[in-house]
Amino acid sequence: MAILVKQQGALLILMLNLFLVFTGIGLIIPIMPSFMNELGVSGSLMGLMIAVFSLAQFLFSPLAGRMSDTVGRKRMIVIGMFIFAASEGLFGIAHSPVLMFVSRALGGLSAAMIMPAVMVYAADITTEEERAAGMGYVNAAITTGFIIGPGIGGYIAEFGIRAPFYAAGVGGVVAAIVTLFFLKESLPVKGAEPAQAVVAEKPNSLLTQLKYSYREPYFLSLIIVFVMSFGLANFETIYSLFVDHKFGFDPKDIAFVITFGSIAGAFVQLTIFSWLLNRFGEKSIITACLLVAGIFVLLMLFVHQFWLIFAVTFVVFLAIDILRPTIGTQMSKLAKDQQGYVAGLNSAFTSLGNIVGPIVAGVLFDIEINAPYTLAAVVLLICFAVSMKGSRRRGVAGE
DSSP, X not given: OGGGGHHHHHHHHHHHHHHHHHHHHHHHGGGHHHHHHHHTOOXXXXXXXXXXXXXXXXXXXXXXXXXXXXXXXXXXXHHHHHHHHHHHHHHHHOOSHHHHHHHHHHHHHHHHHXXXXXXXXXXXXXXXXXXXXXXXXXXXXXHHHHHHHHHHHHHHGGGOTTHHHHHHHHHHHHHHHHHHHHOOOOHHHHOHHHHHHHHHTSOOSHHHHHHHGGGSTTHHHHHHHHHHHHHHHHXXXXXXXXXXXXXXXXXXXXXXXXXXXXXXXXXXXXXXXXXXXXXXXXXXXXXXXXXXXHHHHHHTTXXXXXXXXXXXXXXXXXXXXXXXXXXHHHHHHHHTTOHXXXXXXXXXXXXXXXXXXXXXXXXXXXXXXTHHHHHHHHHHHHHHHHHHHHHHHHHXXXX
């Protein structure tokens, strides 16, 4: 708990800001099927809109990671949050696909600015021993936002199908203001000059960074990030549409399942996440979560009763909520004094998976409703196999 009050409570402020932003994002989830049905949007078009978000995040993430090492973490977070607020407001007033695509592109830009900077900030103010706990707290704020957001969104939608988007925009503005006035810059604490010197030695263009990423000690982690993101995007992109079309869920049903399906993840991240990583190690946790996620995504095709759907979703969300901060912690330890650069690459590989995944999921959903989850399960299990192979290789090398 001591790390929560370090640097004048900086981690608490980060958690508050992420909580507000992801509450705003969560508000929208349960009403997306109704919103899409109102506008006559197909699964393919929805997948493309999500892919545009990820494409913008992908294109800007490496630059944002380097900028967080030079211009500062705080400035990137504040600007990103204001852009996030604008994107949500624009989506709320959109009546044409063009405005919706512009809104999603702005949202991706904001994510590219916010997430690497936040993760790097958390790394700045924690020691290596505190890193797992710090990442757990940060991701718990994200998860808690998702827990509360859908529940609130299901009720805000009673005032109008577009009301949750406006509420999300307000949440983003509040988060930006809190960051601007209360968060101190972390970069000078670690020393800006060494970080900048390291970054200067790295390739500048996005394609060059990706081309030479295979030389890095964390390249296998980047591959796992990409494959995992592709598989999870298949699950998450069409989840609300899947349960709406297949089971007839309304916004309140979707809000209930997502809200309580995320509670376990937040509880684990706030309580025993650090102990799990210290006890079993990042490699074992990543491998186990990939296996569990793959099996339970597949089970979504065979359950029909509400409580079974709830239970399967609960386990998938728990595995995801443990998996993401574990990979972030592993890469942060390998990054050493290249935190911003590696966070940017992490975000870029995540975005690559999130670009391809939603497009494929949307197209498959329009063809056959169960197809996206079949593919997601297969991809996650392949990722599990890759992770197992990598762990054995490192084990042999260690001997």
